[in-house]
Amino acid sequence: MAQNMLLYWGTGSPPCWRLMIALEEKQLQGYKHKLLSFDKKEHQSPEVKALNPRAQLPTFKHGEIVVNESFAACLYLESVFKSQGTRLIPDNPAEMALVYQRMFETENLQQKMYEVAFYDWLVPEGERLESALKRNKEKLIEELKLWEGYLEKMGKGSYLAGKNFSMADVVCFPVIAYFPRLQCPKERCPRLMEYYEMVKDRPSIKASWPPEWLEKPVGEDILKSL
Amino acid sequence: MAQNMLLYWGTGSPPCWRLMIALEEKQLQGYKHKLLSFDKKEHQSPEVKALNPRAQLPTFKHGEIVVNESFAACLYLESVFKSQGTRLIPDNPAEMALVYQRMFETENLQQKMYEVAFYDWLVPEGERLESALKRNKEKLIEELKLWEGYLEKMGKGSYLAGKNFSMADVVCFPVIAYFPRLQCPKERCPRLMEYYEMVKDRPSIKASWPPEWLEKPVGEDILKSL
Missing domain, CATH: 3.40.30.10 (Glutaredoxin)
Structure with a gap:
């Protein structure tokens, strides 16, 4: 097909x-x-x-x-392909609302992760400032706290938007996977790291795992000082 | 309701x-x-x-x-409320794909507009750099060229994703409306300004027009030098 x-x-x-x-x-x-x-x-x-x-x-x-x-x-x-494979957007309005909400919040997490992890790539050499990178790190830490709170509230074994794997997980997992890879301290986001461990072996995720990450399982330690 | x-x-x-x-x-x-x-x-x-x-x-x-x-x-x-009011996401796959595509491209236009128009608000005083603002302006001009191309290709009287008003227009119009308001030269985006003129009196848009814009129809000339 x-x-x-x-x-x-x-x-x-x-x-x-x-x-x-x-x-x-x-x-x-x-x-x-x-x-x-x-x-x-x-x-x-x-x-x-x-x-x-x-x-x-x-x-x-x-x-x-x-x-x-x-x-x-x-x-x-x-x-x-609504009726094929996993239903990623639920019909139930309350569940749907939460899936959409977390899906779009992912852009905040992605942007804030990029602005720390890829700061040197995003900002030309002459314009890089310690103060800006420090502020970016603070914003990323605040962002992680929000997600920690969400997972804490949902309880152990939950996906990002409830009991079922959804579009929120599809769009957000690849962002979350950068935190352990770039050696973010586990204490910064223990709930997210539990979630990561729970989801990383899901067949869809294993099948699409970045090939260079298989060759080199540990990345640079860019987030080590977060 | x-x-x-x-x-x-x-x-x-x-x-x-x-x-x-x-x-x-x-x-x-x-x-x-x-x-x-x-x-x-x-x-x-x-x-x-x-x-x-x-x-x-x-x-x-x-x-x-x-x-x-x-x-x-x-x-x-x-x-x-799928069957109520305007259908904003079409069922036809090709039309739907274009609506989603332009809807999500809106975030590029919004971000790049913000990074020029609201530069001083986004960047603390000690960190503002002429070179960064200049680059932001260049990126915004490139972004506008893309949208000009899209509208040019679709032809006169088209909405952002086709013949019908759609979710692409819902999410993008409020961003586009900042260009005439902040006095962007019309030559920078003539097609977008034609689109703006066509859509600005639509009942949904008139009914939701920012009240402070009614009181003060012309904003600051922040985009005049674009």
């Missing part, structure tokens, strides 16, 4: 990874894909730009339909 | 405004609401924090269901 799908992706990119988790959860294995190198700037190649004027990954095509923003592609797959 | 809804909002905030447009489009008038002042930090009041640990606006409650992220609340309303 997924042979008419084409994905251009980069390894370790949370936006790519979440779309790959969604494809697995919706039982859309067997799609065509091409792994591109950010370092070699392959995402800026003409073949990507032809489908994605932003020249970003993921770039995703289903038949003649192109949908590149990772959240957009995940929602599209859930809508079009 | 909307009497069991409660909205805390701030005037001129794109996230608040988009939720108010969605409420109008879904014929959910008559909701309870409370206008809070960002300047007086009323969004950090205990009544907001009780519903929203981020202490942000919008803060939105439907019965006992709380959903605060503006995109999340808009999608929630569309799902729960």
Whole structure:
């Protein structure tokens, strides 16, 4: 069924990874894909730009339909393949509201993680300031506290938006996975790390695990001082 | 029907405004609401924090269901009141994909607009750099070019994701409205300004127009030099 799908992706990119988790959860294995190198700037190649004027990954095509923003592609797959694989957006209004809420809060966590972990990559050399990085770290710590509170309130064994694995987990897990990888102290987010341990071996996540993370299971210690 | 809804909002905030447009489009008038002042930090009041640990606006409650992220609340309303008012997410997969795509691209436009228009508010005084603001402006100009291209391709009289007003318009219009208000030169985005003129008198948008913008129709000239 997924042979008419084409994905251009980069390894370790949370936006790519979440779309790959969604494809697995919706039982859309067997799609065509091409792994591109950010370092070699392959995402800026003409073949990507032809489908994605932003020249970003993921770039995703289903038949003649192109949908590149990772959240957009995940929602599209859930809508079009609603009754196939895992139901990622529940029908029950209260459950649905929480899934959407946590799904969109993920952008806060992602942005704040990037602004610490990838500060040197985001800010040109002459403009880097200790004071800004310090503030970014404080904001990230505050953000983690929010998520810790959410998980604490939901209780042990809960997913991000309740008892069932949902779109909130699909979009957020690849962001959360950066905390242990970049050696964030476990005390900063013990509940999130419990959640990480619970979810990391889920088949959809194992099947889409970044290949470079398999080769090199421990990343740089960028978050060690958080 | 909307009497069991409660909205805390701030005037001129794109996230608040988009939720108010969605409420109008879904014929959910008559909701309870409370206008809070960002300047007086009323969004950090205990009544907001009780519903929203981020202490942000919008803060939105439907019965006992709380959903605060503006995109999340808009999608929630569309799902729960699918057959009421305007259909904002089409069933047709190709149309749906484009609506989701432009909806999520809006976050790029919003972020890049903020990083120019609200630079002094986002960056503490000692950390402001001409070079950073200049780069932010260049990024915003590039972003505007993308949207100009989209509208150019779709043709005159088109909405952001096709022939029909959709969720893409709901979430993006409040961002686009900042360009004429902050005196962005029309030549920077002539197609977007045509779109703005076409959409600004739509009933849902007029009904939710920021009250301070009615009192003071022209804002600061922050984008004049773009």
